[in-house]
Structures are given as C-alpha cells and as structure tokens.
Amino acid sequence: MDRILEYPKDPIVTFSKEEELWRSMVREFCQKYIEPKWIEVDIEAEKDPMNIPMDLIKKMGQQGLFCIPCSEEYGGQGGTYTMATIATEEIAYADPSVALAVYALLNNGWPYALELFGSHEVCQEILPEVAKGSAFFGIASTEPQGGSDVAGIRTKAEKKGDVYVFNGEKAYISGVGEVQKLPWGGGWFLIARTGEAGHKGLSAFAFLARKNGELKDGWIPTLYEDIGRHGLTTGGFIMDNFELESKYLIGEEGKGFYHVMEGFNLARIVVAAATVGAARWLLEKAVEWFRSRKLFGRNISSFQGVSFKFAELYARWEAARYFVYRASRLADKIYVEKDPSLNPKDLNIPVALAKNYGPETCVDLAEEVMKWYGAYAYTKEAPIFRAWLGPFSYVIGAEGAQNIMKVIIARDLIGKEFIK
C-alpha cells in the first residue's frame, strides 16, 4: 500500500522494535479483515443494533487484540498498555467509525483494571473468555440521572449472606447487546452503592449479566439507537433484585470509587488513541482529495483558506497523538514497571489532556474534511460522515465528559480548594 502521507521523523514519540513489529502486524490484520468491512458493519448495525459483527470479534480475539496488557495466565498477551494503545490506534485507522476500536479498547482497559484490583479466581473465570472474543467486559457507571457525578451513584448493592442484591438502573452502557449475543456472555466493571452517601460508600463489582451462555435473573436490558458508531451496542439495564455472588466484589468494599477512577484513567488513554487513529484516516482522506480535486483550474489545497486550516488541524493531531503516547508510557511505568516514584494520580493530567484533545481534534477535523469534500460528503456514498458521528460520542462523554477532563486538569494544577 502506497503511503498517502509522509509523516515527519519523530525522536520523541518513539517505539521499540517489538512495538513497531506489533503495529505492522495489527495494521496488516486490520487492512485485511476490518478495512474492507467497516462500512458494511456500520450500515447493517444501523438497521438493527443486534447485527453485531460476531465474525470480526472472533477473528480479533484469535489475533490477540483483547486483554493485550493482561497476564498470559488469564489468556492475555502479557503486553504493555502502550501495546494496547498502538492496537487501538490501528483498529480505528481501519474503522474510523470506531465501533470495533471501541469494542477493543473497552476489552483491553477494563479487563486490565479487573486484573489490577480483582481476585485471581474471578480473573481466571472471566478474562480468558474476554481475550478470545467470547465475552464482553466493559464499564457500567452512568445512571439515568447522569454520568459525571460518579459519587452520586444510586444503584444499591446490599449484602445478604453470600450474595449482593442489586437494585437500580444503569444507562448509556456499551456492550448491552454483546453481553447477550456473544457465546459466553460477560458484563461490566460496575459501580454500586454498598454504604453511606458520597464516594466512600461505593464498591466495584465484576457484574456478570450472562455467563456460560446463561442469562441471570433480575437483569432487564434495553437497547438504544445510536446516531453513529454502529456495530457496538449501547443500552441500559434495570437491576431488580439481581443477585451476584460476593466473590465478584472487586477489591475492598467502599473502595470502588478509587478503583473506577484508576480504570477510567486507563480507558481514557485508549479512547483518545481511537480518535487519533480515526483522525489519521481523515487526514489521509483530506490529502487524497486535495491532490485530485480541482476548482477554478487549481487544486483546492492551493487556496490558503483550505491548506492553512489543514495545517492547523494537522498540528492538533500531532499534539493529540503525543498526549496519548505520553499517557500510555506513564501508565506502563505505574502499572507494568511499578515505578515506586510514581503514583496512579500522576496519570490524571496527562490522561485528561489526551481524552480532552483527541476526540475534539478528530471531530473538528471530520467537520472540515466534510466541508472540503463539499456536497458529496453530505451523501451516504461518501464515508466521511461515519468518521464524524462515531468519534462524536467521545466529545459528548464516554469514559468522562470533556468538561470533567478540564475540571481534572484545573483541579490538579491550581489546587482542589481553589476551584470549589
């Protein structure tokens, strides 16, 4: 495949030979299996969200694209978080609607968070199924009253003997359809209230709505119709006296808020990586167009109104990519290398910058590319709109709203007491 864009040499964002080989292998896989099908996946799942691309999920599992940073004893690849980030960027480059990239990033970030805080027994049960693409494991935090106010979560988990009994409702949750359709099933890293009001009364659970192919009682799902990124389902569910064995508690009771915040930091890195991958596709689509499209006898990129905007957006893309890999390298130092001089909170600002900047850049770029393409971009024949509507979900929210990212940056830099 000819290179459309010759990217500048970069001595800062550098990769080891293993990482380079891994990127080229993921790219080869994606160009072979995902790139030829992503538009079809988007079209089919728009008709019915349950048209989940099961064949691709299975293939991705066989290729080891899930649970990349998880241990091999749990069916993972034993890689680093940067390796998961590289894979996510490449999957989104091949599927810029980001449906498959988001499936992959959820099933890398949250299984890894489960391994960091969960028990050996639970990891042994769930992670091998997720790794091979037979189960889904995402995040269930948001509730109908809102997502950003995690400390205000209302779902209750009451301990009765050897089980927790759940009552409440979760909303805007990825994977509600996948959990029902994948062979094994799966669930979420779910946050529920086990104690007092506020963040100290929250606990985290490996909440399995379906396992070994059997749905559990008391779980009542519903699916939403998304405007983009079809191929990954979004839905909600009610828990009506849903019983979960107490072994599925992640870490200690009352520590759920802290565990989920660390999980969010990890997941936000790969969310940003997905938007950086989709944005790379958009940049290349723009350049292809500039080189062929002529108006007034000139290439449209000879108009500075076009080329200057392209240059500005390219600069933002490079910055977004730097934020992503700076954050993933830091995550490796904290969680993989266990550098004692670092603390999980050191990830807050680098991650918030990546999550804030990546999606915004991608969506702004998509809008501009559509304008450069002109009326053709407003037809469904041109695929650009799919790379606009998909990543747009990450400007709205998903693993944290954009304004929450700004709160984190301001709070950690200025000081908590000065922004109240």
Next chain:
Amino acid sequence: MEIVVCVKQSYDVQQIKFDPKTKEPILAGAPRKMSDMDRRALECALRIKENVGGSVRTVSLGTPETRDVVKEIYAMGADSAYLLTDLSLAKADPDITARLLAEMIKKSGDFNLILCGSASTDGYSWQVPAKISKLLNIPFLPNAISLEVDDTAVAECDLGDAIYKLKAPLPCVVSVSLEINEPRIPTLSAILKASRKQFHEFHIKDFEVDLTPELEVVSTRMPEVSRKNFMVDVSDASKLDEVKKVIDELRKENVL
C-alpha cells in the same frame, strides 16, 4: 522433517521514495520487511511441520539490518534462525547470495526440504532458489502454488504457460509463489516471546566462497511510464467527427 527456509529482509518497495532528479531509490533509512514470497515459504514450512512434525530453521543473509527480521521469523513460529550479516553483502548478486545460502544450509544441519520465495520483493531476480538447488545438486520445483510433502514433494508449479504438477524426491528445493497461502499474522504474545530468543550467527570468514560479483548493476531507477497525451478537440458539435480519431487511435493500440 527438517525444513530450511531462506528468508530475506527486503526493502518495502511500496514505501520507497525516489530522488526526483536522479530517479534513483532513496535507500538510507528506507523501511524493510520480510520478503513477501519468503513469508509464504515460512508459512508453508510451518504448516508442513504442524502436519508431519520436525523442525523449521531459517537462513538469512544481508547487511546488519537483516537482524531485524529474526523477531518476525520467531514470532511466526520457526524453531531456529541462522544469520550471516556483513556490510559487504549490500551488493551481493544472486550468485553470491546462492553460494552463501547453500553453505549456510549445509553448515546449519541436516535437511529434507528447502523452501524459498520464488523472488524477493526488492531484487526480484527469480534466480536464487534454482542456483541453490544446482549448488546442492538436488532437484528444484519452481514457483509452487501448492505443495504436499510426505516421502516426496509434489507441487503444482506455475511456469507461465501452464500449471504443471511436478514431483521430486527429498531432499529438494521448492520455490513458492504469492498464491500458495496466506501467511499467519503473529500475536503480540508470540512477538514478545520471539524477542527473547537468540539466533545463530555466522561470519563471512566462516565460508570459503568467492565473493566476486559476476553481475554488475548499472543503475536502479524508478520506472517511467510516459503518457501519449493524445488530444482531440470536440469542443463544439461541428467537430464530432473527431471522435472517430479517438476510435482509430484506440484500435491502433489494440484497446478496441
């Protein structure tokens, strides 16, 4: 079954840039990859091993950058890799390459089957596998699009005019084409394990091989395809007869 695969670390020709003035390829820092047909030869070897058992070892030679191909060789599943790297090998012609590979094959152990890509992605000489078979004095099945191996090797060989089913006793050399299989894409776990495996290194002084090139490369240049730019003016209805000229021209070119 002891299988040897000849693997070249080629330039990724699709990513090579050319100097616009001299039209020569800019090779400094140009990306490299395992040669496409060699990758299929390795896949073929791994499948045979999976069916009948044995071992797969690779032999590679080239400049020191060739070492980078070892990770991919091991990640795909080869048991051992033998390398000969030297700066002087940058200009090794097909004769020198075949002589050194034949010696490496002999020195690295016993063999029943030697698999090669029919041609490398960059040099594309199509000569090396045949020369290896001649030097080792064993049969050669060229350009295989399928291969079955038990006590003998049976290959369907695309020789241009037709596909021939050829059979040879073992040991023999088989060169494979792109059509023979779809090579596996290694997982991350395989890549990480591969990076911990050591390779066996030969040195050029280990071999008493004449390194004088018999082939002189005069130049390597970007292929230029000039367009005919045949123009016909049909800017108004009175000139419509000119369209016939287009048809005549297309007939002349055997397009119609």
